[in-house]
Amino acid sequence: MGYFTEENSAQVVIDTMSDCDNPRLKEVVSVLVRHLHAAVKEIEPSQDEWMQAIQFLTSTGHMCDDWRQEFILLSDVLGVSMLVDALNSRRPPGASENTVLGPFHVADVPLSPMGTNICLDGKGEPMLAHGVVSDLDGTPIEGAKIEVWQTNDDGFYDVQQKGIQPEFNLRAVFRTGADGRYWFRAVKPTSYPIPDDGPVGKLLARLGRHPYRPAHFHYLISREGYDTLTTHIFDPDDPYIGSDAVFGVKESLLADFVPVDDPELQRQNAFETRYFDVEFDFRLANEAV
Amino acid sequence: MGYFTEENSAQVVIDTMSDCDNPRLKEVVSVLVRHLHAAVKEIEPSQDEWMQAIQFLTSTGHMCDDWRQEFILLSDVLGVSMLVDALNSRRPPGASENTVLGPFHVADVPLSPMGTNICLDGKGEPMLAHGVVSDLDGTPIEGAKIEVWQTNDDGFYDVQQKGIQPEFNLRAVFRTGADGRYWFRAVKPTSYPIPDDGPVGKLLARLGRHPYRPAHFHYLISREGYDTLTTHIFDPDDPYIGSDAVFGVKESLLADFVPVDDPELQRQNAFETRYFDVEFDFRLANEAV
Numbered sequence: 385m386g387y388f389t390e391e392n393s394a395q396v397v398i399d400t401m402s403d404c405d406n407p408r409l410k411e412v413v414s415v416l417v418r419h420l421h422a423a424v425k426e427i428e429p430s431q432d433e434w435m436q437a438i439q440f441l442t443s444t445g446h447m448c449d450d451w452r453q454e455f456i457l458l459s460d461v462l463g464v465s466m467l468v469d470a471l472n473s474r475r476p477p478g479a480s481e482n483t484v485l486g487p488f489h490v491a492d493v494p495l496s497p498m499g500t501n502i503c504l505d506g507k508g509e510p511m512l513a514h515g516v517v518s519d520l521d522g523t524p525i526e527g528a529k530i531e532v533w534q535t536n537d538d539g540f541y542d543v544q545q546k547g548i549q550p551e552f553n554l555r556a557v558f559r560t561g562a563d564g565r566y567w568f569r570a571v572k573p574t575s576y577p578i579p580d581d582g583p584v585g586k587l588l589a590r591l592g593r594h595p596y597r598p599a600h601f602h603y604l605i606s607r608e609g610y611d612t613l614t615t616h617i618f619d620p621d622d623p624y625i626g627s628d629a630v631f632g633v634k635e636s637l638l639a640d641f642v643p644v645d646d647p648e649l650q651r652q653n654a655f656e657t658r659y660f661d662v663e664f665d666f667r668l669a670n671e672a673v
Numbered sequence: 674m675g676y677f678t679e680e681n682s683a684q685v686v687i688d689t690m691s692d693c694d695n696p697r698l699k700e701v702v703s704v705l706v707r708h709l710h711a712a713v714k715e716i717e718p719s720q721d722e723w724m725q726a727i728q729f730l731t732s733t734g735h736m737c738d739d740w741r742q743e744f745i746l747l748s749d750v751l752g753v754s755m756l757v758d759a760l761n762s763r764r765p766p767g768a769s770e771n772t773v774l775g776p777f778h779v780a781d782v783p784l785s786p787m788g789t790n791i792c793l794d795g796k797g798e799p800m801l802a803h804g805v806v807s808d809l810d811g812t813p814i815e816g817a818k819i820e821v822w823q824t825n826d827d828g829f830y831d832v833q834q835k836g837i838q839p840e841f842n843l844r845a846v847f848r849t850g851a852d853g854r855y856w857f858r859a860v861k862p863t864s865y866p867i868p869d870d871g872p873v874g875k876l877l878a879r880l881g882r883h884p885y886r887p888a889h890f891h892y893l894i895s896r897e898g899y900d901t902l903t904t905h906i907f908d909p910d911d912p913y914i915g916s917d918a919v920f921g922v923k924e925s926l927l928a929d930f931v932p933v934d935d936p937e938l939q940r941q942n943a944f945e946t947r948y949f950d951v952e953f954d955f956r957l958a959n960e961a962v
Binding site: 386387388389390393394396397400401402403404405406409410411412413415416417418419420421422423424425426427428429430431433434438441442444445446448453455456459462463464465466467468469470471472474590591592593626627631632633634635 | 675676677678679682683685686689690691692693694695698699700701702704705706707708709710711712713714715716717718719720722723727730731733734735737742744745748751752753754755756757758759760761763879880881882915916920921922923924
């Protein structure tokens with residue numbers, strides 16, 4: 385190959401991996417090197433700009449600890465997390481679509497009976513979420529595990545405010561019966577900013593971008609034999625619905641939040657005031673073999 | 674544009690920057706996003722592979738402190754540092770070529786008289802380095818500042834071994850006279866590994882790559898009116914000459930290390946034993962206006 389030149393730069397780097405005994409790693413690094421060199425040639429960074437990039441990566445790394453993952457945040461705001469999710473969750477037509485898991489899922493949450501009011505801090509506008517989990521033919525799925533979680537009315541998940549919010553506030557696990565139906569009571573979610581006091585937040589500001597995610601709540605629905613569905617459903621009237629800082633919104637994940645003023649319906653669903661009715665069905669694809 | 678999809682992913686991200694008031698930053702991020710998304714689509718990383726990448730970047734960031742810059746090391750071993758250097762030092766034919774500065778340059782080193790023996794620890798095989806600094810027409814340049822630095826015979830720069838090596842060991846500054854000539858005494862350089870006890874070193878090992886740089890010594894040659902030359906000259910017989918871990922070698926930077934056994938020449942050049950004679954001329958381009 386010869387020595388490094390501007391023209392053959394990527395190939396010279398790739399050629400050094402001839403003794404690599406991990407074909408997948410070699411492929412991944414080769415692709416990254418090719419695209420990275422192409423990007424650098426297109427950008428033609430000055431030495432000072434290159435140093436700014438080094439310093440940005442360094443401060444992003446220094447921001448990371450057990451509680452804060454600034455590189456995941458960077459991946460999120462560059463659309464990379466959503467792209468990886470999309471590539472890993474291609475499904476047949478008719479199947480519910482995935483979106484990013486996000487950092488606030490918690491394993492081992494205790495099972496709750498259907499209909500539970502999972503809002504434990506009494507804040508916000510009441511909401512009834514319900515629907516049916518079925519397969520692609522519309523046959524209800526019995527025994528599906530439905531994990532739900534969302535922020536409280538102040539825009540924080542319970543795990544972000546330990547000691548302030550009750551444990552498992554707005555977080556629960558349900559299991560469907562033979563009819564595949566689920567229903568629970570919660571509060572209408574609100575939009576909230578991703579953590580923006582670090583290098584990624586500063587970058588967003590310099591790019592003229594806001595840090596907000598539109599109001600949504602999370603679902604993780606799993607059942608043996610079916611492709612696990614990780615998704616949110618979104619409020620289409622949220623001001624940030626068209627500009628989610630992490631690009632999680634999909635057309636098919638917009639729900640209707642229907643205000644219910646009928647006292648009889650309120651009574652039936654154990655609300656004492658107006659509530660929002662959110663009906664949303666999920667269709668699971670068969671597990672890829 | 675609509676919501677994020679696998680197909681339009683990069684463009685959706687780029688479109689969020691419409692309010693950015695820094696056109697260069699917007700351009701840089703747009704190019705990076707386009708290439709990053711293209712790389713991700715080509716790689717199709719699993720969620721687990723994506724997380725490994727996040728963890729690699731995080732541990733690389735955590736390795737960085739005031740003394741260790743692991744992201745620069747990463748840039749170096751991926752050929753990015755050399756590429757940025759190449760893009761920023763395109764020169765007319767006949768001009769001496771640049772290579773990377775490296776982390777061991779020191780500003781404000783005191784001026785030494787020509788001919789000084791800059792090896793202060795007495796280790797290694799003696800070497801006489803000499804040549805002429807001229808312009809592209811071959812006219813000698815008077816008053817050129819020549820900064821030189823290299824490792825000692827153990828493969829460490831003075832600043833890596835403060836308290837072990839004498840201050841300014843194998844590091845000096847000279848200024849040319851009317852004839853443009855320079856000469857100084859030192860020791861034949863040795864190959865040495867880049868710091869390989871961190872994430873970048875572990876990556877090199879997994880890629881089947883060694884961490885060595887072939888034997889070289891550094892020059893930084895500057896004079897008002899001329900394009901500053903940052904370069905090394907290399908020993909072509911070094912076992913790593915064809916596989917520099919940071920890709921710094923260029924054909925035009927290979928020197929001859931000629932052993933001199935003639936006692937008369939040894940006496941003339943103030944050596945008591947065999948030494949290596951390394952003659953290397955530099956040609957500086959006019960400063961770009």
